[in-house]
Amino acid sequence: MKEKTEKNRLLTLFLVFFKVGLFTIGGGLAMIPLYRQEFSEKRDWLTDEEMVDIIAMTQSLPGVMAINSAAFVGYRIGKVPGAVIAALGALLPSVIIILAVGIVYAGVFQNEFVIRAFRGVQCALAAMIIASGIKMIKNTIKSRFAAVVAICAGIWIFFDSTAIIYVIIAAAAAGAVYFGIRKKDKPASGSKDGEAEP
Amino acid sequence: MRELWELISVFLKISIFSFGGGYVMIGYLQHEFVSRGWISANDFANIVSISQMTPGPIGINAATFIGFTTEGYIGAVLASVAVALLPFIMVLLVSVFYDKYKSNKFIQNVLKGIRPACVGLIIIVGVGFFETAAMDGGGILDIVKGAAFDIRAVILFAASLFVLLRTKISSIWVMLASLAIGIFLF
Numbered sequence: 001m002k003e004k005t006e007k008n009r010l011l012t013l014f015l016v017f018f019k020v021g022l023f024t025i026g027g028g029l030a031m032i033p034l035y036r037q038e039f040s041e042k043r044d045w046l047t048d049e050e051m052v053d054i055i056a057m058t059q060s061l062p063g064v065m066a067i068n069s070a071a072f073v074g075y076r077i078g079k080v081p082g083a084v085i086a087a088l089g090a091l092l093p094s095v096i097i098i099l100a101v102g103i104v105y106a107g108v109f110q111n112e113f114v115i116r117a118f119r120g121v122q123c124a125l126a127a128m129i130i131a132s133g134i135k136m137i138k139n140t141i142k143s144r145f146a147a148v149v150a151i152c153a154g155i156w157i158f159f160d161s162t163a164i165i166y167v168i169i170a171a172a173a174a175g176a177v178y179f180g181i182r183k184k185d186k187p188a189s190g191s192k193d194g195e196a197e198p
Numbered sequence: 199m200r201e202l203w204e205l206i207s208v209f210l211k212i213s214i215f216s217f218g219g220g221y222v223m224i225g226y227l228q229h230e231f232v233s234r235g236w237i238s239a240n241d242f243a244n245i246v247s248i249s250q251m252t253p254g255p256i257g258i259n260a261a262t263f264i265g266f267t268t269e270g271y272i273g274a275v276l277a278s279v280a281v282a283l284l285p286f287i288m289v290l291l292v293s294v295f296y297d298k299y300k301s302n303k304f305i306q307n308v309l310k311g312i313r314p315a316c317v318g319l320i321i322i323v324g325v326g327f328f329e330t331a332a333m334d335g336g337g338i339l340d341i342v343k344g345a346a347f348d349i350r351a352v353i354l355f356a357a358s359l360f361v362l363l364r365t366k367i368s369s370i371w372v373m374l375a376s377l378a379i380g381i382f383l384f
Contacts, residue, residue, distance in 0.1 A: 021253075062217050063216055064220065064281070072293055090258075095274060098263050102267065118243075120383060123328075123358060123376055124373045125246060125327050126355055127362055128373070129224075130359060131369075133323075135363075153318035165215050172312050173311070
């Protein structure tokens with residue numbers, strides 16, 4: 001009997017994350033309401049605090065949020081097998097759909113209309129990525145330090161597109177050094193505290 | 199066989215540096231595959247557009263698509279697993295030590311450096327796609343020197359940007375509208 005409920009849990013995990021993989025368009029935090037509905041309202045699997053942890057953790061680690069949150073929730077609910085099954089569930093829709101699209105891609109892109117249509121989409125894609133960067137400014141760039149890092153990273157990568165990994169490493173080092181030193185210098189942070197600036 | 203391993207190792211490598219979501223990952227992929235000449239800038243922009251418009255996280259979709267384009271079915275499956283594998287393992291490790299991880303000051307400081315850098319990166323990734331769409335891959339700085347650009351593409355770009363920043367219309371509708379407009383415009 002216990003074995004059966006265990007199997008059901010894993011199956012549910014798989015199905016819920018299959019849904020997550022299927023309905024993530026563009027990705028990101030749009031998944032949180034679905035998690036809340038599936039794991040805390042329908043089932044008593046996660047607390048509100050754990051929900052906050054999902055956001056904090058997936059945003060502090062590299063990788064794709066749908067997979068990372070699948071690993072996190074899957075592990076909480078079914079240990080390592082749970083994590084593997086949840087992650088496979090999140091991965092599978094992409095593989096199936098993109099394979100289907102990929103098979104027709106080569107043939108379709110000889111078509112003149114399709115080529116023109118996709119020139120239009122490329123304009124929107126550029127706008128969309130820049131818009132999402134601009135929207136991130138409000139929540140991310142809250143201090144002089146953050147502004148300097150963002151501008152330096154942008155300029156560096158603009159002139160040397162091969163440097164992305166080095167930019168990330170340098171930014172990580174800058175954060176570690178700047179905030180590490182500042183902690184020791186100013187235990188009681190005043191108005192000069194970068195993070196507290198408007 | 200060697201190409202397959204090369205493909206997998208690229209995805210493994212970029213996955214551990216992909217902070218800040220799918221668009222940063224797209225930036226890495228652009229560098230790895232377009233700069234090396236494995237995929238043309240135009241094909242890459244189309245692959246990313248399709249990855250954005252189809253269901254599923256854009257990072258996984260793009261990985262699957264690039265894997266399929268370069269190495270067929272097996273490449274598609276392996277690329278999508280490779281791009282997820284190392285972050286997946288990191289999440290498991292962090293889950294075990296979550297409370298210690300959450301309160302670690304050093305990690306928090308490092309992230310305070312990485313997060314703003316990602317904003318700068320994402321905007322420049324977008325500029326790269328603008329160059330592909332409007333300038334046939336030329337650099338925007340060359341405009342000063344009189345490089346040619348397609349005014350229709352610039353207008354469609356500017357209109358899309360305006361709608362995305364100033365209205366609540368979702369990006370999928372903006373892309374579908376541009377798809378239709380593109381047929382008549384270009």
